[in-house]
Amino acid sequence: MANEKKMWEIIVIGGSAGSFSVVSKILEKVPRNLSVPIVLCLHRLKDKREGFKEALEIKSNIPVREPCDKDKIEKGVAYLAPSNYHLLIESKEIFALSTTELVQYSRPSIDVLFESAADTYKGGVLGLLLSGANRDGALGMSRIKSKGGFTIVQDPKDASMPTMPAAAIETTTIDLVLDTSNLVSFFANIEKNLFIHAAS
């Protein structure tokens, strides 16, 4: 199995209102020896800049970091877009940050992260979009799909705010629609899934 090509090289997750507890559950269940990086873009209130990373860290099975500009991208780490900056994938090795205008009323914006991930990793991206009350992430998912990546959304019926996953479903092809418990088990078995999907 060691020689087999992995399906995905990076996991990107976007979420807004109502996504925190789902992300937290996923991070609780991902294996400690996760062989890819996870990059999170979660909208947050401007005055709640502090403490977000710490809150995720409490339950997470892997380290959670807020990257600085040009920081290395390492496997087995969950990276959280810092508040008030867009987080971009500069290359397969490093991140970049930017403070350009809001995209979809958001900074960090999920579209910005997802699009740069798709441009860099092409088909090697697994994108997950969770609960949220706006349309950020839909175009990003569409870019992931058009570059040959894999797309998953939280089932709008299960999401506390359905707008965001529903917008993605409207905009592009979604490979899997999962409710919270299925999402959690998908990520608990992510190492196996990385290869199963490669075979199919």
Add this chain to the structure above:
Amino acid sequence: MISSSINENDIEVELEELNQLSQAILTKYGYDFTNYAQSSFKRRIIMVLKKNSIKSVGLLIQKIVQDPKFFEQFVTDITVNTTELFRDPSFFRVVREELLPILSNRPEFNIWHAACSTGEEVISMAILLKEEGLWEKAKIYATDINTAVLKKAAEARYPLRNWELFKQNYSNTNPKGKLEDYCEIKDNEIQFDKDLIKNVRFKQHDLAVDQHFFKFDFILCRNVMIYFNQKLQNRVFELLHNSLFLGGYLALGAKESLIWCKIADKFAAFNENEKIYKKIKL
């Protein structure tokens, strides 16, 4: 293979096209964008294409080369000018409480705002210096690549919609006065007292190509290096290092880091949280 299709939401720009564009600009105008961070530079170029309904990078290159006026606007569009008064208040608080007391021991000192944008950072610093009684001692340069923002900076006038944010930021710096003491509100604008910046020299300076021009005790170079790749960042760190006196201080943006750069060992952290470093080696 160079392809670029236009589709409202999904313009494709290849890296190779970005390189051709930067080369053309360098040859024609002497601005060097070749080592800007490709991920964000690409987004800016796509934004310019959309804004001007230009269908391909090839056509954009033509337009830029033929039309210097258009190029001026292009520079404004692709350089990111977002800034605030007292952006990251905790940084200014540390400058006020920990750094200025050290500088105050020097008979006079020089400050450089590198990439000052529209000048909010310069006004913020001037207010701190006034309140700490050090304004007379400071010689200040403020530079940017973009002459349009420098013009605005010299006017010290900002849209009123920023007022609440400015006030809130200022109030978190442990202020000694009221923001109203330094400005007047009229016609939907905030006009700062121009005396605040009468000792500031505004000048165009391109961190990517220009050399050092003076020696400083304190350089603020915040939120510009995120737009550069590591090669260019190394060049700029060297330039800033050369522009500092031994024992001088360098401030970076809240999410910028000096750890991996080539000359990191010539600096020591003065306050790692607020990204303030001290030059400890020549």
